[in-house]
Amino acid sequence: MQLMLAPLHGITNHLFRNCLNRHVGSLDAAVTPFLAAVEDAQLNVRKWTDIRPENNVGLEVIPQLMGNRPEAMVDTVRALQGMGYRRINWNIGCPSAQVVRKQRGCGIMPHPDRVEAVAHAVSSQTDCAFSVKMRLGWQSPAEGMEIVERLNAYPLDFIAIHPRLGVQEYTGTPDLPALRLLLDRCRHRVVYSGDVVDLPSYEAIATAFPNLHAVMLGRGILKNIFLAEEIHAGHTIPQDIKRQRFSNFYHDLSDTVATARGKHGALSTLKELWHYFATFVGMSDDELRELLRITDFSDFEQNAGKYLDN
Ligand SMILES: Cc1cc2nc3c(=O)[nH]c(=O)nc-3n(C[C@H](O)[C@H](O)[C@H](O)COP(=O)(O)O)c2cc1C
Known part of the structure; x- marks a missing residue:
């Protein structure tokens, strides 16, 4: 099972990622905090310090985009490909009120036609390895179920799932029975994200869902920067x-x-x-x-x- 660094906006930027990689390593890839997807006319790649290739040596980085307009997503994906990136992730899970209000992040989840329009545009107009990071839904797991079924028709790299609803933000616990129902319907590789904080919580997920492609480490690796190394070793470090x-x-x-x-x-x-x-x-x-x-x-x-x- 691969281990990925989860994107945490304002925290897991290249300075943090590189430092973590210098002192600990053990991560297979990192999804970056989101960048806004914009049309060609507004693109200014020089502002993307966080994903400049020279700032990201030594750890595979998957840039993440936030957006809901197919044209903007395609233009930004192409710009990222021009910088040398092949794998690109789309954030449809952010629950922040100002993002959701604009039908971005988790706010797009109740609108499967819009999700599909982006997946269709990106997969038909670019050859990037496109992936999605989502929650169970904004208000109901039925939303995620619909999206997973629609996305089955497109060639995705993976779907990362944080199994909470958007309205929950970070409260409660990941809903594993709801995740299982989603996985039963999903034909893509799945990356799990949520509340993996130590070896027992990792093993519980890896045992319950042995077919996962990867587990993402977020708040848990910030609280214990050695988490990925301990998971790989199978024991804690003194x-x-x-x-x-x-x-x-x-x-x-x-x-x-x-x-x-x-x-x-x-x-x-x-x-x-x-x-x-x-x-x-x-x-x-x-x-x-x-x-x-x-x-x-x-x-x-x-x-x-x-x-x-x-
Ligand atoms: C402060 C903070 C910032 C986050 N920023 C992003 C982001 O930019 N993109 C994203 O997809 N998820 C973001 N997330 C969600 C995390 O990637 C992750 O899915 C979530 O925290 C659950 O995993 P964890 O329990 O391992 O942290 C953020 C979470 C937090 C707490």
């Missing part, structure tokens, strides 16, 4: 070794982000990450709140350093 390696990873990451974004930009990126790293270093909620209140980069790094091993 905590003292992990803490030392995590410190090295963190110092590299904060230097890299500060160099690329400046200290102010780095502060907001690192604060986002510490919501997850706090779990790894065993920080209490109060300690995390205290850290996140700091507004000066050097003070922040000094305080964060107290939770690292060197």
Whole structure:
């Protein structure tokens, strides 16, 4: 079973991906956080720092697009192919209100004709290996079922499924019985995404769904950057070794982000990450709140350093 890094907008950008790959590895590919699909006239590929090939050496990257207009999707797919990408993913699972309101992300799931129009346009007008990342539906699993059946007619690379409804956002638990019904109807390779946080949760999914093509690691790998390595090894790495390696990873990451974004930009990126790293270093909620209140980069790094091993 392959392991992929899940896209987390604002978090799993190339700086994070490369740092993770330098210190841990063990991932077969990463789907990037979404880029907006636009028509040729609005395309500005120079703005796509995150997916520039020179920024993505060493880990296979699958750019993800957000959009709902077939022409915009085709134009953007072609631009990505021009940059050398063959595999491209389409986000129809994002539950954010402002995305859904525009019938993008999960907001397109109640409109299977629109989903099919994009799949048809991309598969008939380009030769990319197109994939879709979806939820069970926006309001009902019947929506996902309809989409899976429609997509069976198109040559997709894979369908990634996060088995929650859009209206749930991140609450509740993945609905595995509903996922099973979807898999029974799906003729494409399936990638699972959702709540894999440790070896037991990985093994539960891999055992329940042995035919999956891959499992995506998202919030779980942020809370334990060694998750993919542990899954491959089949056992956990001793905590003292992990803490030392995590410190090295963190110092590299904060230097890299500060160099690329400046200290102010780095502060907001690192604060986002510490919501997850706090779990790894065993920080209490109060300690995390205290850290996140700091507004000066050097003070922040000094305080964060107290939770690292060197
Ligand atoms: C902060 C955040 C940002 C996300 N951004 C994206 C995104 O850009 N594209 C996407 O397809 N999914 C996105 N997701 C969903 C994740 O890729 C993943 O499917 C979901 O978090 C469930 O998996 P997990 O429990 O392993 O995190 C995001 C999730 C979070 C929490």
